[in-house]
Amino acid sequence: MEQDRPADRKFGKTAKYPKIPEATIRRLSNYLKALDDLETKSEKVASSALIASICSVNAAQVRKDFAYFGEFGIRGMGYNVKDLRYHIKEILGTNREWRIAIIGIGNLGSALLMYKGFLKQNYKIVAAFDQDPVTVVGHISEKMGKPIEILHIDSLKEVVKARNIEIGLIATPPASAQTVAAQLVDANVKGIMNFAPTQIKVPPNVVLRNVFFTSALDNLVYYLSR
Amino acid sequence: MEQDRPADRKFGKTAKYPKIPEATIRRLSNYLKALDDLETKSEKVASSALIASICSVNAAQVRKDFAYFGEFGIRGMGYNVKDLRYHIKEILGTNREWRIAIIGIGNLGSALLMYKGFLKQNYKIVAAFDQDPVTVVGHISEKMGKPIEILHIDSLKEVVKARNIEIGLIATPPASAQTVAAQLVDANVKGIMNFAPTQIKVPPNVVLRNVFFTSALDNLVYYLSR
Numbered sequence: 352m353e354q355d356r357p358a359d360r361k362f363g364k365t366a367k368y369p370k371i372p373e374a375t376i377r378r379l380s381n382y383l384k385a386l387d388d389l390e391t392k393s394e395k396v397a398s399s400a401l402i403a404s405i406c407s408v409n410a411a412q413v414r415k416d417f418a419y420f421g422e423f424g425i426r427g428m429g430y431n432v433k434d435l436r437y438h439i440k441e442i443l444g445t446n447r448e449w450r451i452a453i454i455g456i457g458n459l460g461s462a463l464l465m466y467k468g469f470l471k472q473n474y475k476i477v478a479a480f481d482q483d484p485v486t487v488v489g490h491i492s493e494k495m496g497k498p499i500e501i502l503h504i505d506s507l508k509e510v511v512k513a514r515n516i517e518i519g520l521i522a523t524p525p526a527s528a529q530t531v532a533a534q535l536v537d538a539n540v541k542g543i544m545n546f547a548p549t550q551i552k553v554p555p556n557v558v559l560r561n562v563f564f565t566s567a568l569d570n571l572v573y574y575l576s577r
Numbered sequence: 578m579e580q581d582r583p584a585d586r587k588f589g590k591t592a593k594y595p596k597i598p599e600a601t602i603r604r605l606s607n608y609l610k611a612l613d614d615l616e617t618k619s620e621k622v623a624s625s626a627l628i629a630s631i632c633s634v635n636a637a638q639v640r641k642d643f644a645y646f647g648e649f650g651i652r653g654m655g656y657n658v659k660d661l662r663y664h665i666k667e668i669l670g671t672n673r674e675w676r677i678a679i680i681g682i683g684n685l686g687s688a689l690l691m692y693k694g695f696l697k698q699n700y701k702i703v704a705a706f707d708q709d710p711v712t713v714v715g716h717i718s719e720k721m722g723k724p725i726e727i728l729h730i731d732s733l734k735e736v737v738k739a740r741n742i743e744i745g746l747i748a749t750p751p752a753s754a755q756t757v758a759a760q761l762v763d764a765n766v767k768g769i770m771n772f773a774p775t776q777i778k779v780p781p782n783v784v785l786r787n788v789f790f791t792s793a794l795d796n797l798v799y800y801l802s803r
Contacts (some may be wrong), residue, residue, distance in 0.1 A: 373796075374600060380795035381787075385776065405776050407785065443795050444802030451794075462685035467751055467760045468774030468791040518797065524692055544793055548694030550611065550631050559633065560797045561607075564788065565694040567770055568670050568677075569606035569742065570599075571786045575768045576670030 371442070379439050381406045382413065386436045387471060398429035442545045446474055452478040452516045452540075454531050455523030456501050459546055463520055464499060477514045480504045482527075504534070511538040518542040525549035532559075597668070601642045605665050607632045610638065612662045613697060670765035671699055678704040678742045678766075681756050682727055685772055689746055690725060703740045706730045708753075730760070739763040744768040751775035751792030758785075 371379075385405040388399050399417070403410040417430070420442055440446040451469075453460050455477050463469075464479060476499070484501040504512060510516070519530050519535040521543060526546035535543055535557075542558040545551055553559045597605075611631040615623050625643070629636040643656070646668055667670040679686050682705050689695075690705060694746075702725070710727040728736060736742070745761040747754050747769060754773035761769055761783075766783040771777055779785045 376796055376799050377792065380789070380792040384789065384791070388776065403799055407620055413738055442799070444798045445795055447793075449798055457688070458684045459688035460693070462683070462688055463790065465684070466774065468789060469794075471774075472791055473793075474791065474794055509592055517801070518794070537596050542797045548610075548692065548697075550614065558797055558800045562788070562790065562793050563606075563610065563694060564689065564692055564695070565610070565700065566603065566606040567786055567788050568675075568695075568698075568700055568744070569609070569671055570602055571768045571770055571784055572670045572675055574784045575667070575743070 366486075371419050375419060376443070377573075378406070378408065378412070378416050379443060379536075381408075381445070382416070383436065383445070386432055386439070389432050390436065394432055396429045397432050397435070397443045401429070407460060434466045444536060448475055449518055450475055450477045450516045450518060451518045452476070452480060452507070452511060453520045453522055454480045454504065454507070454535070455521060455527070455547075457480040457522065457524075460520075460522035462521065466478075472557055476515060478502060478510050480507055480510075504531070507534050508538040511535075511540060521545045521547055521551075523547055597645050601645060602669070604632070604634065604638070604642050604769045605669060607634075609662065609665045609669070609671070611745065612658055612665070613650045615658050616662060620658055622655045623658050623661070627655070672732070674701055675744055676701055676740060676742045677744045677746060678702070678706060678733070678740075678761075679746045679748055680706045680733070680761070681747060681753070681773075682707040682710075683748065683750075686748035688748075689748055689772070690740060704728060704736050704742060706733055706736075730757070733760050734764040737761075737766060742766060744770065747771045747773055747777075749773055 370533065382402055385402050388396065388405070399410040399413040403413045406413075417435075428486070437446070451474055453463050453476060460479065460481070460495060464476060464533045469546055477501050479501050480503070481501050484503050517540060519540045519542075521531050523531050524549045528545060528549050529551045532543055532545065532551045533552055534552055541556070543553060543560075545559065545561045548565065550561070551559070608628055611628050614624065614631070625636040625639040627637045630638075634648070643661075646664060664671070677700055677703055679689050682690065686705070686707070690702060695702065705725050705727050706729070707727050708730050710729050722756065743766060745766045745768075747757050747761075749757050751773045753787070754771060754775050755777045758769055758771065758777045758779055762779055769779060770787075771787045774789055774791065776787070
């Protein structure tokens, strides 16, 4: 029977879910955030209208997005918060720990190190690198009291291997971003999130996402101009 | 003849452009970034293939996106960089200065204050607020030497009016984000970008965008898991 299901194989371990549009993936992440908050408040059940309201989308969109991965809702009852969280995490791949390194511990790197959103999820910052760890350590301990050791960038490859790091967050100045990206690729990191405001290149087997604050502002301004 | 064109009126000053999908708007912002870099390098003409390569999308997508707002390319020649930049900025609404306040000058707020991406665009940070400006000023001047005065949050409304601020960036801890959002709304700010990892509510006449770093990671991890 395996031969009859080539489409399934393509999706590897998420074979039971269909290909989901990128916009839906983005919204799933927001729904997950809403569900986390609801679970914190000990809510057991949530209607699509409630989730929609928290995430500022409409309820039909929420139902349509959830329909991509089957029937979870009980008509007239809403969704079981715990089950829905589980399924969304399974789809996104956030149901297991992801080990992360931050490179560049200036203001932004420091903000990422202590970002409260990561702590709630399975995103574990297990290493921090800078080209000048000594200066940074003074700044960090004074400002944050965070007991993470800042390592020299030259130890990146060794530490990535030793600590099973899969993702690197680049928070360096733009001029260093491409060099650091190459070092991460050389260290066999699988995914890179670039916060430096410059386009970088990575090989096709590495997943790259950029977080450009100007893009978020461009989007805001587009809707403000209407 | 005006009565025959109700669709045009709906779009206000961007009347000559059709309604553009959100995903295209997001990509336009990336194309603009690529074009800025090309113009810095004194490139006059760019092919869709070149722009696509810089932005890691395919050339057909670039051409399709540009087709939303008319024919700029010369077949076989590519696009005039300067013209294209002008049109994209006109569509996005970034062809004029936008005056911005940052609220919460911790690590993230400091990073936003000195974010190099904003300097290249028409995004002008004209005020910075914190609930403890005195402590912050020491940190800022030591770390950045940036000559912006950090103001007390209580002066928000007055300063927003005096300095014609239209957009507020919230970089406070999550627990303060909703309060600050309400203060910004009360000060007649038109757009809010929320960097705090929590969902906030604003009235429908205010445009809200969230920058959740976990969402960017969720998206990365989704593609890593495939």
